[in-house]
Amino acid sequence: MKVVRLIFLIAHLGILFLLLGTLMNAYVPPKVYPWFNLLSLGFPVLIIAYIVLTIFWIFLWKKRAVAFILLGLLFLNPIKRWVNFSSDKKAGSDLKIVSFNAKGGTLGYENIERYINTQDADIVLLQEHGNMKGYHLKGFNEGKGDDIISVFSKYKIVDQKELIESNSETNNAYANQTDIEIKGSIYRFINVYLQPFKFEKNMVKLKGNSDEDEQKVKDVVKRLIPTFKMHQEQVASIRKGIDDSPYPVILVGDFNSVPNSYEYYHLGKGLKDAFVESGRGSATSFHDYKFPIRIDYVFTSDSILPLSYEVDRSVRISDHYPVIATFKLKK
Template structure:
């Protein structure tokens, strides 16, 4: 028995659906190119990569539609989906979920990265400081090493903040490199460690990437040296008006068209700057003589050039042991994964978890590792 109805002609509605299916399929194919093409030269491909979380389920819906219609056109979206199968595991955790151990062996290494939004609560225009609550989240995860992104310290009481975090976290060694300084406070990346720091530094910016924010520490772990990078790639820097527009998504008017133009321009600028930054960071990583891991806020999705450029030759902790969509940024209308943990091949990933606590605009992520 032939499942497909060969005698049935396409209705006008079918033809409209087919046209939309063709466009959605081609857009999905375009998104598959985003990890390979530097958006500095062709920024539209970066936009296609951002659309992947919508384009993938859209094509799956077309499969269901054409199956219901018993039409051979079902092969069209099926082919597009099959071509992109290698990318599914980068965006959705499909392997066996391995929860964090409550009592991990001493030889395991638990690492964590958390963008704390300057220790400000998300539900305020001018956020209420919540460092104790955020430190509590970190403490309950019991990391050996944590990268705190957008760490903010008041200069007048800087030492007290460090001592407080050291007491609450039990991580006695730290390195903080301010990225932004003013008269009152400093903001940047702080790396806290249970292990002694034998060397620390940062990736020097270049004229093409003056805002590069990447720091590292070399740690003495069981007599061996391991390097840990903490990075914060270029933010899109949406203002209040853009966040409000994306959250409400009202019908377009003149103001809405203006906001779309501003959003597009900010995205294009961020794509280009991140591409410069990842080249600097990748060059620094290639010169590293030790096993290393890199974690932080990449400000880009799994279908992006910057994430895949950093991840070349490395192990993605989420792809190895993650579950579901791995969402780490939950603001606006489109929650996405933009925080990552990558390791060199000397490490085995044992577990991965997104800590679903909404204090910052980011969720912290934690992974257990073991040296091979």
């Protein structure tokens, strides 16, 4: 039994070390050391294993359980970025937005259009929408867009500017800022689609063949590391739109990055994660894989109060679920 406990202790310490590595994404960019960002992908598995082993020490009445419980508090906020149970906010809503990766409209423009028209949203921000001419949204002003990102608003669009524009076959990231006047005040909406990893299911599904699976893992890592480094440059361009904004900011989109990643920490710096502030349950938004993945986000400036955040799992009109959020706009 002592040997088993020693093995479990070593494993527990190893998991703790890896979890601490995910926190380093707030400080270490991928171009310096990309492996911390790689760890963020495994955070759900790592934290579950950490909790299970902590419970194991509790049942054995070991003093080390106290140390692991206290160290586990370091990961309370990182856990809330995946799963959260915030209390209901009673304030009345001033603004409702829908953010949605539409997968190029491949599951039907009419299905997406019908869904959005039933939401009675004020602002709709789409990623991978496919073709702007394919959508006919009732009562919306249509902002400038392309085949990847677009914005529709029931309020006056004051100005728009590209923050990232795809310019080659290797750079497929997009971002733009749209200044919208709402009830006499201007707000900056930044719609983001970071560089995708372009994975197909067969590329990440392991088959139990050690040699073939090992090669698949190597191929996945070869795609991940360069993309992380590209994200670092794209994040810097988007941050300029945030940092230079004279208006309160609402940042939304498909970051193609999970919580606790470099992208999450640095795009969300100085902003509030609307899910952490007002979400309940799981924030998993990409459902094409069985593994829980949250890559769609809504962040806001301090002057904007998130009231609710919902990942709408009632529809499957894309490989992403729509994200719906409401806000109180402080005067």
